[in-house]
Amino acid sequence: MNRLKIIAVGAAAALALAACGNDAKSDGSSDGALNGAGKTLNVLVQANTIYPQQQKQWFTDTSNAFKAQTGAEVKFETFASANDELTKIQTSVVSGQGPDVYSLGTTFTPTAYATGAFLELTDADWQKAGGKDSFVQATLGISGPDDKHQVGIPFTSRPFVMAYNTELLKAAGIDKPADNWDGLREQAKKLTTGGTYGMAIAYADGFDPWKFIWAMSVQAGNPLVAGKKASLDDPATVKAYQTYLGWLATDKVVDPAAVGWKNAQAIAEFGAGKAAFLPMVSATSKVTLDKSQVAGKYAYAIMPTIPPGATSLPGGGVGATSILSGDNLVVAKYSKNKDLALALVKLLTSPDQQKAYYKTFGELPTNAAAAKELQADPALAAIVDSASKAHGTPFNGGWSKVQLALVNVVVQSIPDLKAGKVDDGHLRSLVSAAQKDAQSAVDEAK
Secondary structure (H helix, E strand, O other), rough: HHHHHHHHHHHHHHHHHHHOOOOOOOOOOOOOOOOOOEEEEEEEEEEEEEEEEEHHHHHHHHHHHHHHHOEEEEEEEOOOOOHHHHHHHHHHHHHHHOOOEEEHHHHHHHHHHOOEEEEEOOHHHHHHOOOHEEEOHHHHHHOOOOEOOOOOOEEOOOEEEEEEEEEHHOOOOOOOOOOOOHHHHHHHHHHOOOOOOEOOOOOOOOHHHHHHHHHHHHHOOOOOOOOOOEOOOOOOHHHHHHHHHHHOOOOOOOHHHHHHHHHHHHHHHHHHEEEEEEEEEHHHHHHHHHHOOOOOOEEEEOOOOOOOOOOOOOOOOOOOEEEEEEEEEEEEEEOOHHHHHHHHHHHHHHHHHHHHHHHHHOOOOOOOOHHHHHHHOOHHHHHHHHHHOEEEOOOOOOOHHHHHHHHHHHHHHHHHHHHHOOHHHHHHHHHHHHHHHHHHHHHHOO
């Protein structure tokens, strides 16, 4: 019995026990209105390292609003990394207790779905959550394996783009960012001078590195996972790692200090005018950059869609600008307060809440009405364009572990980066180990 099946079987037993004595109408009062007085919903979300104080305030404001609406409290807890996220899912599923609502990165939704431990949404459930038609339909693309089997309710949309310093590019005689990764590297070399570097890259971030490798791989025609086969050791993916790591080690277009940077530090470096390009950022960066030294001196562009070593998209390549990115809300089957949980989802995805969330954190709305209002903002044009050209990661129960394997190659390469090199033999051995871990995860998945 594979690991995901063990998790699912354990979850089924725990959920059966949790269901005993659980009245499906326990959230309702005699007049049919929700009555959550004396109840607490537990919600798990990713810690926001860019806006930590604003997130704490959002926790308080959300709990107050929901209490005023239903009488129920909302208690938030956070996870710090993708590994923490996966661990929390696994332990909660096996024990049959934990958060009522999880905010999961879209790429983790397949893992949640594979456990069988999260609410598969019926038409009635969707109505309680605000109605499926109220969402931007593209954001539903990774809610489940198909539109009849969905667990994820879109909360935020986070297509990735590249910010660039318009003044630095103009001074260097560069009209616009290159549409291929090799061209971007050459532009970055030209823009690296004195204390200014061509790129700001967060090599130590737990979420960013794998997205570069994924993008370059699918652009070259390697999807990384197809059916029951992982292909992390494909030459195109090895080339992607060499390119990504080489920006710092061999091309010298990234500040050596970036080996220890998280996403917030890379944004800060670009905001200080010390880097010309800031790849792999979302609209969340706009809140910071509009208050930085580069306010009014930067713009967004879609990232290169032509892989390293090529000048045009090769046969079989996918011109993906971004993963289909954002956060989905999922409700645990073991929750004794499912109707309250769906009511909270409805609140969080309402137009006013989504617009307020965007203004605070820069996360694009998934609510269709709120998203439509932002389309007229010219500063978001490239981000909207990227959203339309984004490509979903494989909907495979093992993908979360594949993702971690991709990141681990970069983590294990940090000592070489600190020494200012990319050891090709060492890199290939790391990729080989990642391939074994990825194939094992895919084999184990349902």
